[in-house]
Amino acid sequence: MNPRFRRLIVSLTLLAAACPAVIPPPTPPPLAALRSFDLDGMDPSVSPGDDFYRYANGAWEARTPIPADRPSFGTTQQMQDDASERLRAIVEEAARTPGSQLGDLYASFIDEATVARRGITPISPWLQAIGSAADHEALAVETARLARFDVGGLFSVSVETDDREPGRHILVLRQAGLGLPNREFYENTESRMTAIRSDYREYLETMLSLAGEADAAARAAAVLEFETALARAHWSASDSRDAVRTYHKKTPLELERLAPGFPWRRALAAMGFAEPSILVVAQPSALAGEAEVYRRTPLSVLQDHARLRVLTSYSRYLSPPFENARFAFYGRALAGTLELLPRWRRGVMLVGSVLRDLVGQAYVARHFPPEAEAQAHALVADLIAALDERLARAAWMTPQTRARARAKLARTRIRLGYPSKWIDYAGLEIVRDDLVGNLARASAFQFERMVARLGAPPDPDEWLAPVTVPNAYASASVNEIIFPAAVLQPPLFDPSADPALNYAGIGATIGHELSHLFDDQGRKYDADGRLGDWWTAEDEHNFHSREAALVAQYDDYEPLPGQRVQGSLTVGENIADLAGLELALAAYRRSRGGTNDLIKGFTPEQRFFLGWARAWRTKYRDHALRAQLLSDAHAPARERTWTVRNLDAWYVAFDVRPGDRLYLPPSQRVSFWGTD
Structure with a gap:
């Protein structure tokens, strides 16, 4: 144990001895709880105030290799x-x-x-259809037909709950057409990114050669040039996550006027959307730019791009x-x-x-036994109660907005484990x-x-998440959160484990998803899932000041030399991490009723924060980490662990003081749903 904690434990022991009638001796924890709280992954040589991730996970990190078949583990x-x-x-x-x-x-x-x-025989008919297209419009129709077989084209389509009219589904069009993750990969001039583009060009050349196409090198270079032009028209990743900026209703005719150069209506009809009366265009200028690039690009280059989309989609098979x-x-x-x-x-x-x-x-x-499901529901109830309490007394919100936020929470649907109605295949x-x-x-x-x-109206029984994938989801447009059975498993959730670990693991995860409904994008949706402005100007100002402080905090992190976290891109997930941790701690305090049992010398709140850090154990290869920093809305695991530096309780639990590297003065600690 770190020597700093001995003072805290000794003081608790002396207090119990002096006032035995008020503070009874701690109840010995169950054997399962003792086993679940292990110290094997910790590195006590690291001060928790300097790097809480390494303090909690340093030994695990030192002994755990990344498997050869993984980019991270x-x-x-x-x-x-x-x-x-x-x-x-x-x-x-x-x-x-x-x-x-x-x-x-x-x-x-x-x-x-x-x-x-x-x-290559199984996909030959698709490749032949692409090669037989006589002009740009015919090719657009052929590639649109391939969308039903999960082959991407110039734009992506989805049918989603209408953000402005949540009682129905609507067609949504978004920018697409790139083989690299996003615009940044085509525009960044750093040597590493230049090398990636070179490798990508070689990949395109190899695929064309394997498909029996001649002059593959020059044709691959032309496809890369085409995609680079598309990328210049694309919106950034941070702009593309803005719920208001990405909602533009258009008729198909209006879309063709907005983005001439591409046969939008014929392409949609080929997909099976026969003249929809209205649709949502997420990034209007991007689709207009893509259409112009498509119009001026030679047919042969467009055909090669389509061939490569088919080959990339099906090469694994x-x-x-x-x-x-x-x-x-x-x-x-x-x-x-x-x-x-x-x-x-x-x-x-x-x-x-x-x-x-x-x-x-x-x-x-x-x-997924019934007893695990029942305990998970009980834990969710604690989280909801904790958030409701904080919404009720959030001093930075105006009274009317607090009331509407609580009404939204009361109508939030929590779905655990599995759907009530399964897909019939x-x-x-x-x-x-x-x-x-x-x-x-x-x-x-x-x-x-x-x-x-x-x-059609949304089906309340529809479940969009696979129950076998350990992930969780929030949907502001239907005001619900979903926790599949696979995420309700150890080490995030174990009915027999130390409750501190369950609240820090699955509790913080539930709080994370719950708070997404009130984060920088989720707060724009009301209790019915309708996109609208229901906050006052004062509420927005107060929220944005906290949001800006968190953006600046993450902008300062540099996981790789010269490569920082993008605070504006990751802010939604960072808000949810912080809010989820705040709510999980409050719910854990409610659940334990003031008991202060020690396990292996650690107090409940020390174990809680260690459980949070343990849940984020992750090692990355540099290539994978760099790609995540450039394109992912989530910060890396170590920096997500450091969310603790915003909670006063963490400073008390681990005696963190000025001079420690993670120390933040109280005035710089960000809080959304903590105690004001």
């Missing part, structure tokens, strides 16, 4: 590995008997010999040369990963994605020896389900 990846092992047993059992959709899909992926023998070429760029060059995941693991992930509800039912039946044909055909039919099946939602 940590708590989340371990949870996914655990879920994959459980799913493997389910799908391999199903695969022993032909005729099961689960088993036949898995078998079609595992059958490497058949996949290798067929080579073609013969080894295609799969290896894709991995060489997206896995090794972009993320630093050394090896492909084992084929069984990739097969399990595929089945979980394509037949998510079918495998989800089996997973829940075997691995009866109409989906899965053939045991037809991998690409299976994926194409499955993509079309899901696309048709999406098209059918257009104009």
